[in-house]
Amino acid sequence: MKLPVVAYGMPVLRKKGKAIDKDYPGLQKLIDDMFETMYASEGVGLAAPQIDKSIRLFVVDAEPFGNLEGVSEQEKERLKGKRVFINAKILEETGKEWNFTEGCLSIPGINEDVKRKEKITIEYYDRDFNKHTEEIDGLLARVIQHEYDHIEGILFTDRLSPIKKRLLKRKLENISKGKVNVSYRMKFPKK
Numbered sequence: 585m586k587l588p589v590v591a592y593g594m595p596v597l598r599k600k601g602k603a604i605d606k607d608y609p610g611l612q613k614l615i616d617d618m619f620e621t622m623y624a625s626e627g628v629g630l631a632a633p634q635i636d637k638s639i640r641l642f643v644v645d646a647e648p649f650g651n652l653e654g655v656s657e658q659e660k661e662r663l664k665g666k667r668v669f670i671n672a673k674i675l676e677e678t679g680k681e682w683n684f685t686e687g688c689l690s691i692p693g694i695n696e697d698v699k700r701k702e703k704i705t706i707e708y709y710d711r712d713f714n715k716h717t718e719e720i721d722g723l724l725a726r727v728i729q730h731e732y733d734h735i736e737g738i739l740f741t742d743r744l745s746p747i748k749k750r751l752l753k754r755k756l757e758n759i760s761k762g763k764v765n766v767s768y769r770m771k772f773p774k775k
């Protein structure tokens with residue numbers, strides 16, 4: 585089942601998600617629904633706050649980024665596959681900061697360069713509640729960093745310069761008022 589995507593301006597996007605356990609009601613169905621919602625809206629990641637649930641869960645499938653210019657065959661392979669991150673914790677971010685143009689299903693029509701570090705060490709549970717600790721870099725790390733921000737109540741626009749933020753203010757207000765042009769269902773703040 586496709587779920588509506590929460591728009592910029594909804595308070596849930598600003599909350600820190602709560603940790604969950606394997607008895608969380610309807611977890612497996614929720615994960616499947618999140619993937620379905622993400623694929624239908626052509627996203628490469630989706631975090632639970634974006635479907636109005638303030639919990640530490642996000643899903644990623646960054647395969648479409650394999651078609652970007654300059655991506656090696658090796659990286660293409662690494663981008664493939666459905667990944668589920670439960671109760672994730674980024675333990676370390678290392679390497680040089682690099683720019684990449686990010687977007688967000690909750691902030692349609694805005695794409696801006698964001699600087700993030702190259703490499704992360706992340707601890708998380710998969711959908712069967714097996715614990716993993718992984719070092720990830722490149723585009724996959726980038727997607728995970730963006731989704732991880734969501735469960736911390738942070739949006740990519742928060743990471744832009746004060747000037748950029750000022751320039752985007754009106755556009756962001758319009759999104760929160762429901763003035764968007766998207767092919768997927770969204771949920772907006774109450775007036």
Ligand code: NI
Nearest residue numbers: 687688689690
């Ligand atoms: Ni996002």
